[in-house]
Amino acid sequence: MRARTFTETSRRAQIVTAAIEVIAEVGYAKASFSRIATHAGLSSTGMISYHFAGKDDLLAACVAEIERVTGSFMEPYLEGADGHVAQLRAYVESNVALVGEHPAAVRALIDIVRNGAATSPGVSGRPAVFEEHFRAGQEAGVFRPFDVRAVTIALTSGLDAVVATAAADPPGPAELARLGRELADLYVRATTSEGESA
Amino acid sequence: MRARTFTETSRRAQIVTAAIEVIAEVGYAKASFSRIATHAGLSSTGMISYHFAGKDDLLAACVAEIERVTGSFMEPYLEGADGHVAQLRAYVESNVALVGEHPAAVRALIDIVRNGAATSPGVSGRPAVFEEHFRAGQEAGVFRPFDVRAVTIALTSGLDAVVATAAADPPGPAELARLGRELADLYVRATTSEGESA
Amino acid sequence: MRARTFTETSRRAQIVTAAIEVIAEVGYAKASFSRIATHAGLSSTGMISYHFAGKDDLLAACVAEIERVTGSFMEPYLEGADGHVAQLRAYVESNVALVGEHPAAVRALIDIVRNGAATSPGVSGRPAVFEEHFRAGQEAGVFRPFDVRAVTIALTSGLDAVVATAAADPPGPAELARLGRELADLYVRATTSEGESA
Amino acid sequence: MRARTFTETSRRAQIVTAAIEVIAEVGYAKASFSRIATHAGLSSTGMISYHFAGKDDLLAACVAEIERVTGSFMEPYLEGADGHVAQLRAYVESNVALVGEHPAAVRALIDIVRNGAATSPGVSGRPAVFEEHFRAGQEAGVFRPFDVRAVTIALTSGLDAVVATAAADPPGPAELARLGRELADLYVRATTSEGESA
DNA sequence: AATGAATGAGGATTCATTCAT
DNA sequence: TATGAATGAATCCTCATTCAT
Numbered sequence: 001m002r003a004r005t006f007t008e009t010s011r012r013a014q015i016v017t018a019a020i021e022v023i024a025e026v027g028y029a030k031a032s033f034s035r036i037a038t039h040a041g042l043s044s045t046g047m048i049s050y051h052f053a054g055k056d057d058l059l060a061a062c063v064a065e066i067e068r069v070t071g072s073f074m075e076p077y078l079e080g081a082d083g084h085v086a087q088l089r090a091y092v093e094s095n096v097a098l099v100g101e102h103p104a105a106v107r108a109l110i111d112i113v114r115n116g117a118a119t120s121p122g123v124s125g126r127p128a129v130f131e132e133h134f135r136a137g138q139e140a141g142v143f144r145p146f147d148v149r150a151v152t153i154a155l156t157s158g159l160d161a162v163v164a165t166a167a168a169d170p171p172g173p174a175e176l177a178r179l180g181r182e183l184a185d186l187y188v189r190a191t192t193s194e195g196e197s198a
Numbered sequence: 199m200r201a202r203t204f205t206e207t208s209r210r211a212q213i214v215t216a217a218i219e220v221i222a223e224v225g226y227a228k229a230s231f232s233r234i235a236t237h238a239g240l241s242s243t244g245m246i247s248y249h250f251a252g253k254d255d256l257l258a259a260c261v262a263e264i265e266r267v268t269g270s271f272m273e274p275y276l277e278g279a280d281g282h283v284a285q286l287r288a289y290v291e292s293n294v295a296l297v298g299e300h301p302a303a304v305r306a307l308i309d310i311v312r313n314g315a316a317t318s319p320g321v322s323g324r325p326a327v328f329e330e331h332f333r334a335g336q337e338a339g340v341f342r343p344f345d346v347r348a349v350t351i352a353l354t355s356g357l358d359a360v361v362a363t364a365a366a367d368p369p370g371p372a373e374l375a376r377l378g379r380e381l382a383d384l385y386v387r388a389t390t391s392e393g394e395s396a
Numbered sequence: 397m398r399a400r401t402f403t404e405t406s407r408r409a410q411i412v413t414a415a416i417e418v419i420a421e422v423g424y425a426k427a428s429f430s431r432i433a434t435h436a437g438l439s440s441t442g443m444i445s446y447h448f449a450g451k452d453d454l455l456a457a458c459v460a461e462i463e464r465v466t467g468s469f470m471e472p473y474l475e476g477a478d479g480h481v482a483q484l485r486a487y488v489e490s491n492v493a494l495v496g497e498h499p500a501a502v503r504a505l506i507d508i509v510r511n512g513a514a515t516s517p518g519v520s521g522r523p524a525v526f527e528e529h530f531r532a533g534q535e536a537g538v539f540r541p542f543d544v545r546a547v548t549i550a551l552t553s554g555l556d557a558v559v560a561t562a563a564a565d566p567p568g569p570a571e572l573a574r575l576g577r578e579l580a581d582l583y584v585r586a587t588t589s590e591g592e593s594a
Numbered sequence: 595m596r597a598r599t600f601t602e603t604s605r606r607a608q609i610v611t612a613a614i615e616v617i618a619e620v621g622y623a624k625a626s627f628s629r630i631a632t633h634a635g636l637s638s639t640g641m642i643s644y645h646f647a648g649k650d651d652l653l654a655a656c657v658a659e660i661e662r663v664t665g666s667f668m669e670p671y672l673e674g675a676d677g678h679v680a681q682l683r684a685y686v687e688s689n690v691a692l693v694g695e696h697p698a699a700v701r702a703l704i705d706i707v708r709n710g711a712a713t714s715p716g717v718s719g720r721p722a723v724f725e726e727h728f729r730a731g732q733e734a735g736v737f738r739p740f741d742v743r744a745v746t747i748a749l750t751s752g753l754d755a756v757v758a759t760a761a762a763d764p765p766g767p768a769e770l771a772r773l774g775r776e777l778a779d780l781y782v783r784a785t786t787s788e789g790e791s792a
Numbered sequence: 793a794a795t796g797a798a799t800g801a802g803g804a805t806t807c808a809t810t811c812a813t
Numbered sequence: 814t815a816t817g818a819a820t821g822a823a824t825c826c827t828c829a830t831t832c833a834t
Contacts, residue, residue: 007814029227029313033808044817049809051815114312115227147380150360154381157359158352165351182345183352190388203796231825242800247826249797403793425623425709429829440796445830447794510708511623543776546756550777553755554748561747578741579748586784599817627804638821643805645818 012051015040016061023062024104024167028111059117066105067122073098084137085192089184092159096180099166100173107167110160127152134191144193155187210249213238214259221260222302222365226309257315264303265320271296282335283390287382293361294378301365308362325350332389342391353385408447411436412457419458420500420563424507459508462501469494480533481584488555488583489576495562496572503563506556523548530587540589551583606645609634610655617656618698618761622705653711660699661716667692678731679782686753686781687774693760694770701761704754721746728785738787749781 004012018040023031033045033055042048052058077094081087099106113123130152137143162183166176202210216238221229231243231253240246250256275292279285297304310316328350335341360381364374400408414436419427429441429451438444448454473490477483495502526548533539558579562572598606612634617625627639627649636642646652671688675681693700706712724746731737756777760770 005814011814027313032806034806042816044815045808046810046816046818055808115225146384147377150377150380151384153359153363154356154384158356161351161355162348179345179348182348186344186349186352186388190384205797209797230823232823240798242798243825244799244801244827245797248799253825401793407793423709428827430827438795440794441829442795442797442831451829511621542780543773546773546776547780549755549759550752550780554752557747557751558744575741575744578744582740582745582748582784586780601818605818626802628802636819638819639804640806640821641819644820649804 008051011047012061013065015042015048015051015058016065019058019062020066020108021104023108023111028108028115028117056119059112060120062108063112063120063123066102066109067120069102069105070095070098070109071122073101084133084140084142085188087133088137088187088191092184092187093177093180095159095163096166096183097173097176099163099170100176103167103170106163110164110167113160126156130156137191143191146191151191155190159183159187206249210259211263213240213246213249213256214263217256217260218264218306219302221309222305226306226313226315257310258318260306261310261316261318261321264300264307265318267300267303268293268296268307269320271299282331282338282340283386285331286335286385286389290357290382290385291375291378293357294364294381295371295374297361297364297368298371298374301368304361305365308358308365311358324354328354335389341389344389349389353388357381357385404447407443408457409461411438411444411447411454412461415454415458416462416504417500419504419507424504424511455508458504462505465498465501466491466494466505469497480529480536480538481588483529484533484583484587485580488580489573491555492559492562492576492579493569493572495559495566496569499563499566502559506560506563509556522552526552533587539587542587547587551586555579555583602645606655607659609636609642609645609652610659613652613656614660614702615698617705618701622702622709622711650713653706654714656702657706657712657714657717660696660703661714663696663699664689664692664703665716667695678727678734678736679786681727682731682781682785683778686778687771689753690757690760690774690777691767691770693757693764694767697761697764700757704758704761707754720750724750731785737785740785745785749784753777753781 015036019031019036022036022039026035033048036058037043037045037048048058052061074091074094077090077097078087081090109123127149131148134143134146134148134152138145138148162179166179170176171179213234217229217234220234220237224233231246234256235241235243235246246256250259272289272292275288275295276285279288307321311321316322329346332341332344332346332350336343336346360377364377368374369377411432415427415432418432418435422431429444432454433439433441433444444454448457470487470490473486473493474483477486523545527544530539530542530544530548534541534544558575562575566572567575609630613625613630616630616633620629627642630652631637631639631642642652646655668685668688671684671691672681675684703717707717712718725742728737728740728742728746732739732742756773760773764770765773
C-alpha cells in the first residue's frame with residue numbers, strides 16, 4: 001500500500017466527481033469511461049485507467065465519496081435523535097432532505113445500488129444496520145414484532161425509490177421536508193403497534 | 199397485421215422465454231442478443247433479429263409475456279378480495295406468492311422496471327392504478343389521509359424489492375405465504391388509521 | 397432453356413415492377429431484397445430468390461423492362477426524324493419527354509447506369525450506337541470532326557444528369573418540352589460546325 | 595477545437611489516403627471500414643472509428659483532402675486564364691489533366707458526388723459557381739442565351755463522366771491534353787454563338 | 793409453384809484496457 | 814505523472830441466399 005501524492009489524490013477526486021455526475025445523468029449502465037473523461041475535461045480514457053485499477057475500482061471510489069458526503073450530512077440528524085422511533089424518523093427525513101443538497105450523489109448511489117454494483121461495506125452494510133436497529137427496538141418494546149429482514153428490504157427500497165424520484169427533479173426544501181415527514185409517518189405507523197409513542 | 203404461422207409463434211415464444219431467463223440471470227443491461235441466442239440454443243443472433251424488429255420489440259414481447267403470466271396468476275386473488283384493504287392485501291400476497299411459480303419472470307420484470315425500459319401500459323400504468331386505489335379508499339374512509347403519490351412509490355418499490363430478493367432464491371410455498379402476509383400486514387398498518395377494519 | 401409458365405412470368409413482372417420503383421425511390425445501393433419484397437407485397441425475400449438467380453439477374457430483368465418501356469416510347473420519335481441532326485434532336489427531346497411518362501423507370505435506370513451495375517446489351521450498347529451515329533454524321537459532313545468516343549461520353553452523361561434531375565421532381569409537359577429543346581440546341585451546336593443545317 | 599498531435603494527423607492522413615483509394619477501386623457503396631482498414635494495413639476497424647467520428651466524418655475528410663489536392667492543381671490554370679471563355683476552357687482542360695496526376699482522387703470524388711454523399715461547400719457549391727460564371731458571361735455578351743441551370747448540369751456531369759472514364763485507365767499526358775482540348779472545344783462551341791471570340 | 797425459416801457473413805460503432813513514450 | 818494511440822471483443826442490425834416442406 002503506497003502513499004498517494006497530492007496530485008494523484010486531486011486527480012482521483014476530479015475523476016470521481018465527474019463519474020458521479022455522469023452516473024446521475026445517464027445512469028450506471030451508460031456511464032462509460034469516455035463519457036466520464038469528456039465530462040471531466042480529460043482528453044483520453046487512458047487517464048482514468050491509469051488512476052483506477054478498473055471500472056470496479058472507480059465505482060468503489062464513487063461509492064466511498066458519496067457515502068462520505070451523505071454520511072456527514074445525515075450524521076447530525078441521527079445524533080440529535082433520541083430513541084428508536086426518533087432515529088428511524090431522523091434517518092428517513094434526513095435522507096429525503098439530502099436530495100436538496102446533493103441530488104447527483106443521491107441519484108448516482110441509488111442507481112449503483114439498483115444495479116447491484118456496489119461492494120462497499122457502507123452500502124452492503126445498510127441492511128444490517130437497519131435490521132439491528134429494528135431488532136433492538138423490538139426488544140425494547142418500541143417496534144411491534146415483524147420479520148426484520150423482509151421489512152428492512154421493503155422500507156429501505158421504498159425510501160430509495162422515493163428519494164430517487166425526488167432527486168430526478170428536486171423540489172424546494174419545504175416540499176422535501178413535508179415529503180420526509182410523510183414517509184417517516186408511514187414507516188413509523190408500519191413498524192409500531194399503535195401510532196407513535198417512544 | 200399479418201397472421202403468424204405456428205412455427206414463427208413457437209420460435210418467438212422460445213426466444214422470449216430464453217430472453218426472460220437471461221434477463222433474470224444477468225440483468226437487463228447485460229442481456230445481449232448473443233447471450234440470449236446461446237441460451238436459446240440458437241446459432242446466431244441474426245435469428246433473433248429475424249423474428250423481432252429490434253431489441254425494443256423483443257423487450258416488449260418479454261414484458262407482454264410476463265404480464266400475461268403474472269396477470270393470470272394474480273387475477274383470481276384480486277377478484278376474490280372484497281374491500282379496499284382486502285384488495286391491497288390480495289395484491290401484495292399474490293405478488294409474493296407469484297415468486298414460487300414464476301421466479302424468472304418476476305426477477306426479469308422487476309429488473310426491466312428498474313431500468314425504466316418498459317413502455318407497456320401494464321407496467322407504466324401500475325402506479326396510476328395504485329394511486330387510484332388509495333384515493334378511492336381514502337374517500338371511503340378506509341385509508342387514512344396521506345400523500346398518495348409518495349406512498350405509492352414507496353410501497354410498490356418496497357414490494358418489488360422484497361419480491362426480487364425472494365425470487366433470487368425462492369423459498370417454499372409456506373414461507374412465501376408467511377412473507378406475503380408479513381408484508382401485507384406492514385402495508386395495511388402503514389395505510390390505515392388503526393390496525394385493520396374494513 | 398425451359399419455357400416459363402404464365403404464373404412465373406407474371407410473378408417476375410410483379411417483382412421487377414416493384415424493384416424498379418424501389419430503386420427509383422431509395423437508390424440502387426439501398427434497394428435490398430427485403431425492401432423490394434415489402435414493396436411488392438410479398439411476405440418473404442425467398443420468393444425473389446426463387447424467381448431470380450441472384451441480385452444480378454433481377455437487375456438485368458429490371459434493365460430489360462425499363463429498356464422495353466423507354467424504347468417503345470422513344471422509337472416513334474426517332475423514326476419520325478430525318479437526318480443525323482434531327483435524329484440527335486429527337487433522341488434528346490424524347491428522352492427528356494420520357495420523364496413525364498415514366499419517371500420511376502428513368503430514375504432507376506440512371507441510378508443503375510451510374511453504379512455501373514448494368515451489363516445489358518441495351519445499356520452497354522448505347523455508347524456504341526451514339527458513336528456510330530456521330531461517325532456516320534461526320535462522314536456525311538453533317539457533324540464537325542471531333543473525338544467521337546469522348547463526346548459520346550460527355551453528351552450521354554450530361555443528358556442522363558439533366559433527365560435525372562428532372563425525374564427527381566417531374567415538371568409539366570410544357571416545361572419538359574422546353575428543357576428538351578434547350579438541351580437539343582446545346583448538343584447540336586456542340587457537334588455541328590455552324591448552327592444547324594441538315 | 596482541440597489541437598491534433600503529429601501522430602494523429604499522420605494516422606488520419608494514412609486512413610484518408612487508403613479510403614480514397616478504396617473508393618476509387620470498389621466504389622463508394624462498397625467502401626466499408628474493414629476494406630479500408632485492410633487496405634491501410636490496419637488490424638481492426640475500431641482504429642478508424644477511433645480517429646473519425648463516423649463514416650460521414652471520414653467521408654468529409656476524404657472530400658476535403660481531394661479538394662485540397664485538386665484545388666492546388668487546378669488553381670494556377672484558372673488564374674492564368676483571362677476572360678469567361680478562357681476560364682471555361684481552363685477549367686475543363688485542367689480538370690482533365692488532373693487525371694494524370696491524381697487518378698484515384700478524381701475517381702473517388704466523382705463517385706462520391708454521384709452518390710450524393712458529399713456535403714462539403716466545395717462540392718455542393720460547384721453548380722452555383724458554374725451558373726454564376728455562365729450568367730456573368732451571358733451579360734457580358736460572351737455566352738449566348740441559354741438555360742443556365744440545365745446547361746450547367748449537362749456540362750458538369752458530362753465533364754465528370756469523361757474524367758471518370760479517363761481516370762479508370764489513365765492515358766499519357768499528351769493524350770490527356772488532347773482530350774481536354776477536345777472537350778473544351780465542345781463546351782465552348784455549345785455555349786457561345788459562333789466559334790470563339792473573347 | 794411457393795414460402796416461411798434459418799443462416800452466417802458483414803455492416804458501423806462503442807467499450808475497457810494496455811502500452812510506449 | 815500523464816497521455817495519446819492502439820486494440821480487439823462485443824454491441825445490434827441488415828443482407829442475400831439456401832433449404833425443407
